[in-house]
Structures are given as C-alpha cells and as structure tokens.
Amino acid sequence: MKQDKVISTILFLVALSAISGLALITVFIFKEGVPIIARVGGRQFFLSSDWDPGLGHFGIFSMIIGSVAVTAGAMVIGIVFGLGLAIVLTQFAPRTIAGMLKPAIELLAGIPSVVFGFMGVVTLVPLIRTYLGGPGLSVLASSMVLGIMVLPTITSISIDALQAVPRTYWEGSVALGATRWQTTHMVLLKAARSGIVAAAILGMGRAVGETMAVIMVAGNTLEIPRSLLDPTRTLTSNIALEMAYASGDHRQALFATGVTLFVIIMLLNTVALAVSRRRSGRGGVR
Amino acid sequence: MPDTTTQAKIEVRSFSATFGGKPVLRNIDLDVLPCERLAIIGPASSGKTTFLRCLNRLNDLCFGFARSGSILLDGKDIYSPDMDVADLRRRVGMVYAVPVPLPWSIHDNLAYGLKLAGIRDRATIDERIESALRSMVLWDEVKDRLKDPARNLSGGQQQRMCLARVLVLQPEVLILDEPCSGLDPICTAKIEDALAELKQRHSIVLVTNNTKQAARSSDRTAFFLSGELVETGPTSQVFTTPVDKRTNDYLVGAFG
Amino acid sequence: MRVSPFLSQRIVVVILWALAAITVGVLLYIIAYILIHGLPHLSLSFLTLSPEYMGRRGGVFPMVVGTLLVTGLAVLIAAPIGVATAIYLTEYTREGKMTAVIRFGADCLAGVPSIIFGLFGFVFFAITLGMGMSVISGALTLTLMVLPTIIRTSEEAIRTVPHSYREVSYGLGSTRWQMVTNVVLRSALPGICTGVVLSIGRSISETAAVMLTAGSALRLPHSLFDSSRTLALHFYILSREGISMPNAYATASVLIISILALNLVAYWLMHRFAVKVR
Numbered sequence: 028m029k030q031d032k033v034i035s036t037i038l039f040l041v042a043l044s045a046i047s048g049l050a051l052i053t054v055f056i057f058k059e060g061v062p063i064i065a066r067v068g069g070r071q072f073f074l075s076s077d078w079d080p081g082l083g084h085f086g087i088f089s090m091i092i093g094s095v096a097v098t099a100g101a102m103v104i105g106i107v108f109g110l111g112l113a114i115v116l117t118q119f120a121p122r123t124i125a126g127m128l129k130p131a132i133e134l135l136a137g138i139p140s141v142v143f144g145f146m147g148v149v150t151l152v153p154l155i156r157t158y159l160g161g162p163g164l165s166v167l168a169s170s171m172v173l174g175i176m177v178l179p180t181i182t183s184i185s186i187d188a189l190q191a192v193p194r195t196y197w198e199g200s201v202a203l204g205a206t207r208w209q210t211t212h213m214v215l216l217k218a219a220r221s222g223i224v225a226a227a228i229l230g231m232g233r234a235v236g237e238t239m240a241v242i243m244v245a246g247n248t249l250e251i252p253r254s255l256l257d258p259t260r261t262l263t264s265n266i267a268l269e270m271a272y273a274s275g276d277h278r279q280a281l282f283a284t285g286v287t288l289f290v291i292i293m294l295l296n297t298v299a300l301a302v303s304r305r306r307s308g309r310g311g312v313r
Numbered sequence: 314m315p316d317t318t319t320q321a322k323i324e325v326r327s328f329s330a331t332f333g334g335k336p337v338l339r340n341i342d343l344d345v346l347p348c349e350r351l352a353i354i355g356p357a358s359s360g361k362t363t364f365l366r367c368l369n370r371l372n373d374l375c376f377g378f379a380r381s382g383s384i385l386l387d388g389k390d391i392y393s394p395d396m397d398v399a400d401l402r403r404r405v406g407m408v409y410a411v412p413v414p415l416p417w418s419i420h421d422n423l424a425y426g427l428k429l430a431g432i433r434d435r436a437t438i439d440e441r442i443e444s445a446l447r448s449m450v451l452w453d454e455v456k457d458r459l460k461d462p463a464r465n466l467s468g469g470q471q472q473r474m475c476l477a478r479v480l481v482l483q484p485e486v487l488i489l490d491e492p493c494s495g496l497d498p499i500c501t502a503k504i505e506d507a508l509a510e511l512k513q514r515h516s517i518v519l520v521t522n523n524t525k526q527a528a529r530s531s532d533r534t535a536f537f538l539s540g541e542l543v544e545t546g547p548t549s550q551v552f553t554t555p556v557d558k559r560t561n562d563y564l565v566g567a568f569g
Numbered sequence: 570m571r572v573s574p575f576l577s578q579r580i581v582v583v584i585l586w587a588l589a590a591i592t593v594g595v596l597l598y599i600i601a602y603i604l605i606h607g608l609p610h611l612s613l614s615f616l617t618l619s620p621e622y623m624g625r626r627g628g629v630f631p632m633v634v635g636t637l638l639v640t641g642l643a644v645l646i647a648a649p650i651g652v653a654t655a656i657y658l659t660e661y662t663r664e665g666k667m668t669a670v671i672r673f674g675a676d677c678l679a680g681v682p683s684i685i686f687g688l689f690g691f692v693f694f695a696i697t698l699g700m701g702m703s704v705i706s707g708a709l710t711l712t713l714m715v716l717p718t719i720i721r722t723s724e725e726a727i728r729t730v731p732h733s734y735r736e737v738s739y740g741l742g743s744t745r746w747q748m749v750t751n752v753v754l755r756s757a758l759p760g761i762c763t764g765v766v767l768s769i770g771r772s773i774s775e776t777a778a779v780m781l782t783a784g785s786a787l788r789l790p791h792s793l794f795d796s797s798r799t800l801a802l803h804f805y806i807l808s809r810e811g812i813s814m815p816n817a818y819a820t821a822s823v824l825i826i827s828i829l830a831l832n833l834v835a836y837w838l839m840h841r842f843a844v845k846v847r
C-alpha cells in the first residue's frame with residue numbers, strides 16, 4: 028500500500044527525533060566543553076581543586092567531591108525510604124491506603140525543585156545549625172533534601188521490579204509458612220534485586236543532576252567538605268551559579284563541567300539500563 | 314471435489330502456507346460455491362482457522378507467514394499485487410470465535426466499516442444498520458439503545474452484533490471461525506437460523522469444532538487434518554458414508 | 570535468643586510504616602507551609618498585575634504569561650512528536666535494531682539533567698540558531714525534556730489496546746493508518762493525555778533549563794523571541810535575593826496549586842482509563 032509506506036516513512040523520521048536530539052546535545056556540549064579541558068589539561072581540570080575563573084584556574088575536583096558526597100548521602104536516604112515505601116505499597120498496605128499513598132508519592136515527585144530547596148533553607152538548615160552545628164548550609168542538608176527528591180523515582184521503579192516477580196514465588200514461600208516479611212526479604216527482594224539496583228542507580232543519576240535545590244542548601248563554597256556539616260558546591264551548582272555572567276574561557280570551563288556531569292550521568296544510566304535489561308532477559312516481565 | 318457445473322465463488326488451487334518455515338497448510342484444493350454453507354471440520358491444529366484467515370488475507374498481518382498457490386475470488390487471485398486488500402476484506406467478512414465489540418456504542422460499532430469505506434450518508438448508514446440487525450434478529454432488541462455501549466450486550470447478542478457489523482458492508486462471502494463456541498444452545502440456534510437465511514444471498518464458510526453443528530447447519534463439509542484437506546462433499550454424504558477412513562475415524566470420535 | 574519471625578515482622582512493619590508516615594508528613598508539611606504563608610497574599614490582582622521594584626510589589630502577570638507560553642508551546646510541539654514516535658514503535662515496525670536504538674535515545678534523553686538541557690538550549694537555540702534568550706528557546710529546550718515522558722506513556726497506553734481490536738478493524742477493511750487513528754488512538758487517548766498532563770507539570774516546575782534559555786526578563790513578553798521569566802524562576806529569584814518573602818510565598822502557592830490541579834487531572838484521567846479497559 029503506497030499510502031502506508033509514506034506514512035511509515037514520515038513516522039520513522041519523526042521517531043528519530045529523540046535520538047537526534049540526544050546526538051545534538053552530545054555534540055554541542057562536547058564541542059563547547061572539551062577544548063578547554065584539552066587546553067587546561069585533564070589532570071589539572073579534574074584533579075585540582077583550584078577554581079578561580081578570574082585567574083584562569085579551572086580545577087573542579089572540589090566540586091566532584093561535593094557532588095559525590097551529596098549524592099552518597101542522598102542515596103542512603105533515598106534507598107531506605109524509597110525501597111521501604113515500595114515494600115509497604117506492594118506487600119503491606121491494604122488497598123485503600125495504597126490508593127492514597129501512591130498518589131502522594133506521585134505528588135511528591137511533582138513538587139518543583141526550587142520549592143524543595145526553599146523548604147530546606149527555611150526549615151532544615153536552621154535545624155541543622157542549631158542542633159548539630161556548622162552553618163547549616165551543608166552536605167547533610169543537601170543530602171536530606173535530595174534524598175526526598177529522588178525517593179519517588181526509586182519507589183516507582185522498585186515497585187515495578189517487585190511486581191514483576193512471578194506470583195508463584197510469593198505463593199511458594201507463603202505455602203512453606205513464611206511470614207510476609209520473611210517472604211519479602213528472603214524471596215522477593217532477591218528476585219527483584221536487579222530491578223531495585225537499577226532503581227537505585229537511576230536515583231543516583233537524578234541526584235547527581237539536581238541543580239536548583241542543591242544551590243539553595245549546599246552553601247556553595249569552594250573548599251572540599253571535610254564533614255557532613257561543611258558546606259560544599261556541586262558540579263551542577265557551579266554551572267548554574269556562574270553561567271549568567273561567565274564569558275570566554277570561564278564559560279567554556281562551565282561547559283566542560285557540564286561535559287563531566289553528562290558523562291557521569293550517561294554512564295550511570297547506561298549501567299542502570301543494562302542491569303534492568305538483564306533482569307528482563309531472565310524471563311521477567313517487560 | 315470441485316463442482317464444475319456452477320461457477321465457484323472462491324477457488325482454492327494448490328494452496329500451501331507456512332508460519333516461520335513450518336508448514337501449516339499443504340496443497341489445499343477447495344471450492345466455495347455461491348449461496349452455500351460450507352462447514353470446515355477437523356481436530357485442533359488442523360489448519361482450519363489458518364485456512365479461513367487466508368481467505369481474507371488476515372494472515373498477511375502475521376510475521377513469518379508465507380504461502381504458495383492461489384485463491385481466486387470470482388476468478389481473480391486475491392494475492393495478486395493489484396488486489397485492494399481493504400476491499401477484499403469488505404467482500405469477505407469475518408466473524409471471530411470470541412465476540413470482539415469495539416469499546417464504543419452499538420451504532421458506532423456497526424457504522425465503523427461503512428466509515429472506513431467512505432460511506433458518509435446518514436440515511437444509507439442507518440438503513441444498512443437496520444437491515445443488518447434485522448437479518449440477525451437483533452433489531453427489536455437494540456433499536457432503542459443503539460447509543461449504549463456494545464459491551465453491555467450479552468455474549469450471544471454481542472456475537473450477533475459482530476455478524477451484523479460484517480453484514481452492514483454487504484459482503485459476498487461470510488467466513489466464521491467457531492462463532493458459537495462459548496454460546497448457549499439458544500444463542501447458537503439463533504445464529505444457525507440466521508446463517509440458514511443468509512445463505513440465500515451469501516456464500517458462507519463456517520469453521521467448527523462441533524461436528525453436530527456441521528451436520529445440522531451446512532450444505533457441504535470439508536474435513537481438514539494436519540494441514541491437509543482430506544475430504545469434501547455434501548454434508549449428508551460426508552457424515553454417513555465418508556470416503557476416507559480418517560474422516561470416519563474423526564467423526565466417530567476415534568481421535569479429536 | 571532467636572527472634573520469632575512474627576516479632577521481627579512486627580518491628581519491620583512498624584519501621585516501614587514510620588517511613589511512609591514521615592514521607593507523607595514531609596509532603597503535607599511542604600504543601601501546608603507554602604500555602605499557609607502564601608495564600609493570604611494570593612489574589613486575582615496578584616495574578617493580573619505586573620511586578621514593580623523587581624518584584625517587591627505588584628503581581629506576577631508576566632510570569633504567568635511566560636510560564637503558559639513556554640510550557641504550552643513545549644507540550645504542543647512535543648506531544649505530536651512523542652505520540653508519532655510511540656505509534657511508529659508499536660504499530661509500524663517490529664522489535665529490532667532500529668527500535669532498540671530509538672528507545673535507547675529516548676531513555677538516555679530522559680536521564681539528562683535539566684542543567685545540561687539548559688546549557689544545550691543556550692548554545693544551540695539561543696546562540697547557534699540565533700533565537701536568543703527567549704520564550705521560543707525555552708520552549709524548544711523543554712520540548713526535548715518532556716519528549717521521553719510522552720513517548721513512554723504513549724507507548725504504554727497504546728500497548729494496552731487489545732490486539733483483537735486491531736484484527737477487527739483490519740477485518741472490516743481498514744488500512745493501517747485508519748486502524749491506528751480510529752481504534753488505537755481513540756482507546757489510548759486517556760493514557761496519552763495523562764502523559765501530556767505529567768509533562769505540563771514537569772515543565773511548570775522546571776527552573777534550571779529555562780534560566781539559561783528563556784532568561785529572566787520581568788517584562789511581559791510581546792513575541793516569542795522576547796525573553797521571559799517563568800513562575801518557578803521568579804520564585805527562586807525572589808526567595809534567594811530576599812526581595813519579597815510574601816510575594817515569594819504567593820508565587821510558590823500558585824505553583825503548588827497548579828501542580829495539585831494537574832495531578833488531580835492526571836489521576837482522574839487514569840481512573841477513566843482503567844474503567845475503559847475493563
């Protein structure tokens with residue numbers, strides 16, 4: 028059918044938009060950012076913590092540490108809460124409560140990042156400052172805010188993973204006399220392990236990429252944080268804070284920061300996708 | 314055996330089909346005469362449904378389907394490149410084993426085929442719908458609720474609606490794949506009665522697992538076994554004095 | 570001393586429910602805090618007046634317009650592209666190398682952080698294509714951001730349409746495109762709309778990307794090539810610079826109420842969706 032072929036071709040070209048968009052992004056970000064890395068030298072750029080655009084010093088090491096620290100903390104909270112909620116929703120919650128809990132989590136996912144950051148500044152930071160010391164604007168504050176922000180991602184993917192476990196596993200365990208929790212941690216969690224790992228990695232990607240909330244609660248200093256209560260600056264904050272007034276080499280260095288970020292997140296996401304695809308290769312439901 | 318006295322509506326010549334290389338139909342030679350009811354019987358996996366779906370080229374949608382031989386509708390090969398497949402499917406209307414009402418109103422279900430064919434005239438549409446529903450003895454039951462969801466009908470009514478949906482297009486041939494499976498005897502009887510009346514204007518090919526149904530509501534019967542057409546003949550003859558031993562074994566229930 | 574499995578389950582259940590309670594508590598606290606501080610300052614005039622003194626007084630009308638323009642355009646462009654992609658992946662091709670590549674592209678795109686989109690939008694739309702910091706730059710950038718979501722939700726919605734519907738349509742003499750538009754899309758529409766609504770929500774909340782592409786002009790945009798500030802960015806600037814806390818809260822309230830409304834619409838759509846498939 029002639030008409031069918033034409034439509035098919037048109038749709039195919041449109042469908043390439045996603046991949047061409049990705050290609051464009053990759054090309055342009057790298058085009059802007061890679062030259063200066065080459066110029067400054069990879070070692071200098073990635074391993075020096077001397078970031079002083081005025082003097083032409085571009086070392087992002089302290090920001091890499093900042094991102095790592097903040098993300099690690101966020102993961103602790105994100106996984107504990109995220110996985111916990113997933114377990115509650117799939118194993119322990121009666122239908123009515125699940126019906127309220129799920130939308131609540133979706134709503135949480137919809138709250139703008141600037142609002143999260145704001146609430147962090149207004150509520151969390153003073154609390155930390157008063158009871159734990161330090162300026163309040165800290166790795167801890169950032170981790171907590173980020174943890175809550177990535178929680179919905181981890182929850183929803185973990186729920187998918189848990190629900191993909193064949194019901195026969197659950198029935199088999201219960202038939203042997205196991206309690207709900209025993210079934211959960213001895214059978215279901217193991218069976219859903221790759222999906223849950225994928226959820227965590229994707230959550231990590233989200234945390235690394237978050238910008239606005241972190242700017243508001245992290246403190247944005249350039250020193251490498253030595254404790255949870257120290258302020259820090261992440262790769263994302265660096266870009267967002269300075270892009271407005273940067274030019275020339277400085278701007279290129281910010282793009283280079285973006286390249287770093289991009290590579291890290293693409294790696295994380297590819298690993299996550301590979302892990303979750305391995306799961307479906309094993310006969311899971313996809 | 315092909316009846317050469319009347320021009321066949323559908324002529325199947327040396328037709329074979331494979332799915333992913335695996336043979337499903339082997340060298341079928343069969344005629345469908347105008348205004349007759351042809352029953353196709355046989356055990357599961359004998360190729361009956363596959364054969365039926367070849368008649369309106371629905372198997373084209375299946376990946377890995379390949380065929381050889383020819384199927385002629387009014388002398389024209391339905392697999393020739395210049396055959397309009399959509400038109401073919403309007404001329405050879407199919408009813409499935411499980412009634413599939415589309416998730417719309419009864420009226421929209423019935424009007425859909427006409428909409429696809431480009432018929433927009435309100436009067437024509439309403440007229441065809443009424444006539445099709447009357448043929449299926451469904452008009453009085455639903456005439457006041459044509460806007461209701463088709464899903465609200467009972468199973469038997471849904472199947473009759475699905476038949477009406479096809480009749481609206483005024484097909485020349487009706488092909489039915491076990492249309493009464495899952496229906497109670499009353500609904501089954503209604504459909505068989507409708508088919509008896511419809512055969513005056515259409516050729517009907519009816520695949521059925523129920524040999525008794527074949528015996529009571531068909532003019533000729535074809536017996537398929539493992540993709541082969543074993544025997545064809547007038548129904549009374551096939552059932553009382555089958556030519557092939559395998560036919561006899563199947564009919565007496567030696568296997569199935 | 571061996572702990573009885575029932576006891577350990579009890580303990581775990583208590584912990585898990587505590588986690589759930591904390592999460593819901595945080596959510597409610599955030600919403601309540603913003604609304605309590607913001608609603609008193611929210612009024613029709615707030616939404617219809619322009620800001621004065623950098624936002625210290627006045628309203629947020631240009632921001633509302635800016636948000637509507639940027640978000641609306643983004644979704645308007647992304648929806649047809651996303652749905653067409655989903656249709657291609659499900660109806661017009663078999664699973665194979667090409668579909669894997671397209672899906673990979675969409676999945677990766679979904680993982681790109683907003684600040685990178687901002688950088689890209691800045692260097693590509695604003696500079697290379699010469700559109701400048703403008704509504705259109707922001708909208709096109711957001712289009713790429715929401716595209717994966719729309720593709721994914723549309724695909725899921727299309728896949729729930731039973732295969733038998735498609736056969737019936739073909740059996741009645743439809744072409745593939747007729748089948749797709751009359752049967753598949755009609756049935757998948759609620760699910761697709763849910764994805765669109767979710768994308769609107771995401772666009773409204775987005776700050777980092779629009780900051781670098783649409784700019785932060787306070788004036789009402791008169792054309793698509795004017796710079797404009799969105800509500801989310803306005804809230805960020807107001808609160809961070811300490812310009813006006815009451816106005817900041819009011820702006821945030823507008824955001825929160827919009828998100829709540831959108832989530833409600835999405836929820837209602839999903840309900841209708843579930844009912845339809847039944």
